Amino acid sequence: MLSPMIKLYTFGPAFGLIDPSPFVAKVHLFMTLNKIAFETESDARLLAKAPKKKFPVINDDGKIIADSSFILKHLSEKYKIDMDASLNDTQRATAYHIGKSLEENLYWCLVHSRWMNDDTWPIIKQQFFNDLPFPLNKIVPAVVRNGTRKRINGHGMGAHTDDEINAIANESFASVSTLLGNKAYLFGDTISTLDLIIFAQIGAFTLSIIDNKAARIAKEYDNLVGLTQRIQHAYYPKLNTNN
Numbered sequence: 001m002l003s004p005m006i007k008l009y010t011f012g013p014a015f016g017l018i019d020p021s022p023f024v025a026k027v028h029l030f031m032t033l034n035k036i037a038f039e040t041e042s043d044a045r046l047l048a049k050a051p052k053k054k055f056p057v058i059n060d061d062g063k064i065i066a067d068s069s070f071i072l073k074h075l076s077e078k079y080k081i082d083m084d085a086s087l088n089d090t091q092r093a094t095a096y097h098i099g100k101s102l103e104e105n106l107y108w109c110l111v112h113s114r115w116m117n118d119d120t121w122p123i124i125k126q127q128f129f130n131d132l133p134f135p136l137n138k139i140v141p142a143v144v145r146n147g148t149r150k151r152i153n154g155h156g157m158g159a160h161t162d163d164e165i166n167a168i169a170n171e172s173f174a175s176v177s178t179l180l181g182n183k184a185y186l187f188g189d190t191i192s193t194l195d196l197i198i199f200a201q202i203g204a205f206t207l208s209i210i211d212n213k214a215a216r217i218a219k220e221y222d223n224l225v226g227l228t229q230r231i232q233h234a235y236y237p238k239l240n241t242n243n
């Protein structure tokens with residue numbers, strides 16, 4: 001009997017990326033490169049029904065799993081996949097913390113760069129709210145932007161100036177760039193979970209058609225552009241990038 005296809009709830013491709021959410025992009029890439037059959041349902045309105053009010057979420061044969069790390073854990077166990085099999089314990093521990101730094105710190109620089117930048121805001125508004133009828137199209141974007149501002153402030157990133165946030169992002173790019181050096185992947189020739197996170201979190205800057213200060217800083221790191229582009233071209237050859 002054919003097992004039902006896994007459904008991945010997403011925002012849908014945008015800005016030249018497989019998904020504007022780096023957490024969705026990580027899960028999408030994990031399933032794509034491990035050849036796990038899945039289908040996507042792209043509708044941000046379904047966020048209201050999501051257990052944690054965030055994407056990604058998967059429905060695996062009736063089992064609903066929210067949060068990208070929990071999804072990867074579930075799929076790794078179910079399909080007996082260990083993307084970190086070639087790593088030793090120290091490398092696994094290091095990868096965990098670099099990944100968390102990108103997902104819990106750099107991510108907020110990304111949100112700030114997209115939502116708080118007055119130059120970038122029109123692109124965000126167009127992408128997420130263009131289909132709303134009048135008068136919702138006049139109200140909802142400002143309400144959601146305000147909610148996002150509160151979340152960035154709640155994290156603490158929002159207390160910094162734009163220049164400071166770009167400097168924080170730059171530290172992140174610079175340190176990952178140094179660790180990557182001229183290797184194919186962070187830990188050598190084999191792709192690991194951390195590379196998925198780098199693709200998702202740093203690729204959100206280097207591969208995006210959004211051209212702002214933070215993206216320009218990221219694109220100064222040739223090896224980061226190279227890694228994220230190589231993964232994008234290998235697994236998502238149809239996506240347009242500005243590179």
Ligand SMILES: N[C@@H](CCC(=O)N[C@@H](CS)C(=O)NCC(=O)O)C(=O)O
Nearest residue numbers: 021022023053054055056067068069
């Ligand atoms: N820890 C979560 C983070 C997921 C997350 O922050 N998703 C964002 C998009 S990048 C989201 O759905 N935001 C919608 C909202 O907050 O309304 C994971 O790893 O999946």
